[in-house]
Amino acid sequence: MNIQDYKGVFVFVQQVDSHISGVSYELLGKARELADTLNTEVGAILLGSNVEKLADNLAEYGADTVIVVDSEELKEYRTEPYAHSITSIVEKYKPEIILYGATAIGRDLAPRVSARLKAGLTADCTKLDIDEQTKGLRMTRPAFGGNIMATIISPEHRPQMATVRPGVMQRIAKRAGAKAKIEKPQIELTPNNKYVEVTQVVKKVVNKIDIMDAKILVSGGRGVGSKENFAILKGLADVLGAEVSCSRACVDAGWIEKDQQVGQTGKTVRPHVYFAVGISGAIQHLAGMEESDIIIAINKDPSAPIFDVADYGIVGDMNKIVPILTEKIKAEKAAKLGV
Amino acid sequence: MDFTLSKEHEMARTLFRDFALNEVKPVAKEVDETEEFPAANVEKMQKLGFLGIPMPKEYGGQGCDTLAYAICVEELSKVCATTGVIVSAHTSLCAEPILKNGTEEQRRKFLVPLSNGQKLGAFGLTEPNAGTDAAGQQTKAVLDGDSYILNGSKIFITNGKEADIYVIFAMTDKSKGTRGISAFIVEKGTPGFTFGTKEKKMGIRGSATYELIFTDCRIPKENLLGAEGKGFGIAMSTLDGGRIGIAAQALGIAAGALESTIAYVRERKQFGQAISKFQNTQFEIADMATKVEAARLLVYKAAMAKDSQKRFSVEAAMAKLYASEVAMEVTTKAVQLHGGYGYTREYEVERMMRDAKITEIYEGTSEVQRMVISASLL
Amino acid sequence: MKIIVCIKQVPNTNEVKLDPIKGTLIRDGVPSIMNPDDKAGLEAALTLKERYGGEVNVVSMGPPQADAVLREAMAMGADKAYLVTDRAFGGADTLATSTTLAAAVKKMEYDLIITGRQAIDGDTAQVGPQLAEHLNIPNVSYAEKIDLDGKTLVVQRQYEDRYHTVRVQMPCLLTALGEMNKPRYMTPGGIFDAYRKREVTIVTRADLDVEDEKIGLKGSPTRVVQSFPKSLKAAGVKEAALEPEEAANFIMEKLKEKFIF
Numbered sequence A: 001m002n003i004q005d006y007k008g009v010f011v012f013v014q015q016v017d018s019h020i021s022g023v024s025y026e027l028l029g030k031a032r033e034l035a036d037t038l039n040t041e042v043g044a045i046l047l048g049s050n051v052e053k054l055a056d057n058l059a060e061y062g063a064d065t066v067i068v069v070d071s072e073e074l075k076e077y078r079t080e081p082y083a084h085s086i087t088s089i090v091e092k093y094k095p096e097i098i099l100y101g102a103t104a105i106g107r108d109l110a111p112r113v114s115a116r117l118k119a120g121l122t123a124d125c126t127k128l129d130i131d132e133q134t135k136g137l138r139m140t141r142p143a144f145g146g147n148i149m150a151t152i153i154s155p156e157h158r159p160q161m162a163t164v165r166p167g168v169m170q171r172i173a174k175r176a177g178a179k180a181k182i183e184k185p186q187i188e189l190t191p192n193n194k195y196v197e198v199t200q201v202v203k204k205v206v207n208k209i210d211i212m213d214a215k216i217l218v219s220g221g222r223g224v225g226s227k228e229n230f231a232i233l234k235g236l237a238d239v240l241g242a243e244v245s246c247s248r249a250c251v252d253a254g255w256i257e258k259d260q261q262v263g264q265t266g267k268t269v270r271p272h273v274y275f276a277v278g279i280s281g282a283i284q285h286l287a288g289m290e291e292s293d294i295i296i297a298i299n300k301d302p303s304a305p306i307f308d309v310a311d312y313g314i315v316g317d318m319n320k321i322v323p324i325l326t327e328k329i330k331a332e333k334a335a336k337l338g339v
Numbered sequence B: 001m002d003f004t005l006s007k008e009h010e011m012a013r014t015l016f017r018d019f020a021l022n023e024v025k026p027v028a029k030e031v032d033e034t035e036e037f038p039a040a041n042v043e044k045m046q047k048l049g050f051l052g053i054p055m056p057k058e059y060g061g062q063g064c065d066t067l068a069y070a071i072c073v074e075e076l077s078k079v080c081a082t083t084g085v086i087v088s089a090h091t092s093l094c095a096e097p098i099l100k101n102g103t104e105e106q107r108r109k110f111l112v113p114l115s116n117g118q119k120l121g122a123f124g125l126t127e128p129n130a131g132t133d134a135a136g137q138q139t140k141a142v143l144d145g146d147s148y149i150l151n152g153s154k155i156f157i158t159n160g161k162e163a164d165i166y167v168i169f170a171m172t173d174k175s176k177g178t179r180g181i182s183a184f185i186v187e188k189g190t191p192g193f194t195f196g197t198k199e200k201k202m203g204i205r206g207s208a209t210y211e212l213i214f215t216d217c218r219i220p221k222e223n224l225l226g227a228e229g230k231g232f233g234i235a236m237s238t239l240d241g242g243r244i245g246i247a248a249q250a251l252g253i254a255a256g257a258l259e260s261t262i263a264y265v266r267e268r269k270q271f272g273q274a275i276s277k278f279q280n281t282q283f284e285i286a287d288m289a290t291k292v293e294a295a296r297l298l299v300y301k302a303a304m305a306k307d308s309q310k311r312f313s314v315e316a317a318m319a320k321l322y323a324s325e326v327a328m329e330v331t332t333k334a335v336q337l338h339g340g341y342g343y344t345r346e347y348e349v350e351r352m353m354r355d356a357k358i359t360e361i362y363e364g365t366s367e368v369q370r371m372v373i374s375a376s377l378l
Numbered sequence C: 001m002k003i004i005v006c007i008k009q010v011p012n013t014n015e016v017k018l019d020p021i022k023g024t025l026i027r028d029g030v031p032s033i034m035n036p037d038d039k040a041g042l043e044a045a046l047t048l049k050e051r052y053g054g055e056v057n058v059v060s061m062g063p064p065q066a067d068a069v070l071r072e073a074m075a076m077g078a079d080k081a082y083l084v085t086d087r088a089f090g091g092a093d094t095l096a097t098s099t100t101l102a103a104a105v106k107k108m109e110y111d112l113i114i115t116g117r118q119a120i121d122g123d124t125a126q127v128g129p130q131l132a133e134h135l136n137i138p139n140v141s142y143a144e145k146i147d148l149d150g151k152t153l154v155v156q157r158q159y160e161d162r163y164h165t166v167r168v169q170m171p172c173l174l175t176a177l178g179e180m181n182k183p184r185y186m187t188p189g190g191i192f193d194a195y196r197k198r199e200v201t202i203v204t205r206a207d208l209d210v211e212d213e214k215i216g217l218k219g220s221p222t223r224v225v226q227s228f229p230k231s232l233k234a235a236g237v238k239e240a241a242l243e244p245e246e247a248a249n250f251i252m253e254k255l256k257e258k259f260i261f
Helices: A022-038 A052-060 A079-093 A106-117 A230-240 A248-252 A283-289 A318-338 B007-034 B039-048 B066-079 B081-101 B104-115 B174-180 B231-267 B279-307 B313-343 B348-359 B366-377 C036-052 C064-076 C094-105 C127-135 C188-196 C244-257
Strands: A009-013 A042-048 A065-070 A097-101 A121-125 A127-130 A137-143 A148-153 A160-164 A181-183 A197-203 A216-220 A243-246 A273-277 A294-299 A312-315 B121-124 B140-144 B147-158 B165-171 B181-187 B193-198 B209-220 C002-006 C009-011 C032-034 C055-061 C081-084 C112-116 C139-149 C152-158 C162-169 C172-176 C200-203 C223-229 C237-239
Touching (some): A009 A022, A009 A079, A009 A106, A022 A042, A022 A097, A022 A127, A022 A160, A042 A052, A042 A079, A052 A065, A079 A106, A079 C139, A097 A106, A106 A121, A106 A160, A106 C094, A106 C127, A106 C139, A121 A137, A121 C094, A230 A243, A230 A273, A230 A318, A243 A248, A294 C244, A312 C244, A318 C244, B007 B039, B007 B081, B007 B348, B066 B081, B066 B231, B066 B279, B066 C188, B081 B104, B081 B121, B081 B147, B081 B165, B081 B231, B081 B348, B104 B165, B121 B147, B147 B165, B147 B181, B165 B209, B181 B209, B181 B231, B231 B313, B231 B348, B279 B313, B313 B348, B313 B366, C002 C094, C002 C127, C009 C064, C032 C036, C032 C064, C036 C055, C036 C112, C036 C172, C055 C094, C064 C188, C064 C200, C081 C094, C094 C127, C112 C127, C127 C139, C139 C162, C152 C172, C162 C172
Parallel strands (some): A009 A097, A042 A065, A065 A181, A097 A160, A216 A243, A273 A294, A312 C237, C002 C055, C002 C112, C055 C081, C081 C200, C112 C172, C139 C172
Antiparallel strands (some): A127 A137, A137 A148, A148 C223, A197 C162, B140 B147, B147 B209, B165 B181, B193 B209, C009 C032, C139 C152, C152 C162
């Protein structure tokens, strides 16, 4: 393998029902940065049925070239036709880097591709940068349940491949009107034993996420005061795309369901952000949430132990603060969408 | 001498511990407060073979050993002493005497369902006037044709009413004293066999403790366990084995209280630091842990002695005496280290302290254990 | 149906603690367990065997101590157990691991291979699909329900916002989601038999037809160049004298700093 033959930073663009997943824009943003550092181009791999129309969106968020494979066989995600398309593209265009979203699609597709190409793959990266000397990709990811970070390289193989967790990278500001070069390679997609048949697609209607899987939790304690007041927390949770959880006291009081309880006798959670609202922070509660990345506490009692573990503590009345915060976020979000 | 447990015993401990933490611990508090027999968990244990651990496979058991059984009772009792004693009474006091003294036919009929989890067992020896002095049996069994007719009552019977099969002791010949006592297997549902008062207890409150009443209860002659007049010996050797189970229960209670306390003192802050930073706490924990470990060695030694077919009465008595007294001492200290919280029902050490007390009393009081031990020496 | 379940022994990462002073990982005394997703896969396999007959064999690649997870699998009901172990396999990344496993599995009979979706120590989710690629069979990842229809498996394949019902021809490979079932407990007698009456077959380098360049460190295209503890939290900020409006602004500012929205 002559490493010098491989040029360009490619992104596998995940589209579902012709809707581009947010992580793909984020990856384009990162790819743009990496490509600029390497003085090369950003290629977007767009697979699907009747998806060419999406190419402009990709250009506006950083793609120089969009490689489109349009086929009925690619309508619903299936491992084999997707893996075959990507490996064919790699053989033809020889990118030095390919990024995938660490999604239920990307985490299936990327390993299959890596095994077919005998290329290295690093999962769930939270940081990507270019080594100044070697110009190789440095991929940093958490391991051991997030207790440790590891930086990984793939010095002798190309392409260097990584999956990246959604929400980690930033998309670039929209380049309105930007156009990309469109490439449409001829790729044979002939069903074989590895083609599976998708007989049913069922979208989840009620989407009550397990609090253990939530990225953001708005958690209430005894200080919330009543079952009705939980609506205030629900309001904040809704604008943040968060879930509502609680301390034991609220379950005992019958304000909220047991499966939303955090703590020793409830669930252990590790969200990105944990709002502890009106929670004093008894040891039993802390045991269930102290590993959260960011803890924001609001409590009337300045000596509440929750403040010992909070990254940001506010001494004050949740009934006043939370509704204002909810409105501000709502306003800010509306303003963003308007841009 | 090797104090290392075999890999199979270690893995069995992992199993019992996982089961205890996932299934038993979440309901332990409720079982104590409602005083309800944890029937759902007993059924789960029956399906998993926890009620036939030391019994041979040919009789529906798991084909493990007394040590594995003791570890099971220990791990269950760490989180719920009620659940521990249910397994102990069933295995040691009902299945075991049938295995040791039953005919092949009795083993097939009664031991197999006890071991494979279809039926639960109990043991009836104690009477209002025959506690430590078990020889004072007043329940009578009179042979009448092909059956014995039982009359009398038993009290404080663990697994009472919940169990399907009971090993019952009764006088067949009053004139012979202890040699006039015989053992019988009695099934629930036999006419004339009813249940009286359910005891309201200080601890192990989910364990069903009942009075058994026999009124002209006619049982088939073939339900005589062992020979007529051999009942006292059967009762005593059964209790030797039972003491290993109770010792394991006591060990579990102590070890559970120690674990809870270690977690608590690390978290609880006073004077600006965790109370585990104070030397008093450290020394108390050190003493508690040392005693728990010593109790564990005695319990395992007794179990291993039984497994190697040696005499184990004295080992079992020492294990039970020591482990039960350690359970009482360690749980009392656990409550003390928890301070005011420890006295509330919010914290499990409160329950553990109440549960511990019975281990010094049933299946031979501490005084009886001292009698057994000293008799072997003097 | 012949099913192979691949299982990994992993440290129980829930119990991994950081040394608060040095910031390093404390691995001593951390118990090893069967990887949870793999255990769900084993449960699914045992359920299929109960319904349709056949056998469930388990394979683990790892150090000699990984014997324990294979015994555990047998105590749950697995039939035969294989431990793929050799110093030559050391230092393998996911590609070299899957290549080694493929070489071992190629010597066995199977209609279905089940792996866990991912292992809790590495969280990569790569070995399953890679193994399928080496064996040239189809794979369906993130399986949350598995049924048999003749020679075809009907799998419920989970995505973030939906699921697909997928028909896949055997032989094939599925990766199992931990949530798909509640794995059964071992039985005490099963544990004793697993240690006293059953065997774990050892598979070494010499047993496999695979080139040296494809296994172990040599066969690994990726390399860890640096590992470091996750940066510890700075001391928290407590604001005690803010008006509600100011407090809301303060939180907004922090959320923006951390790119929460």
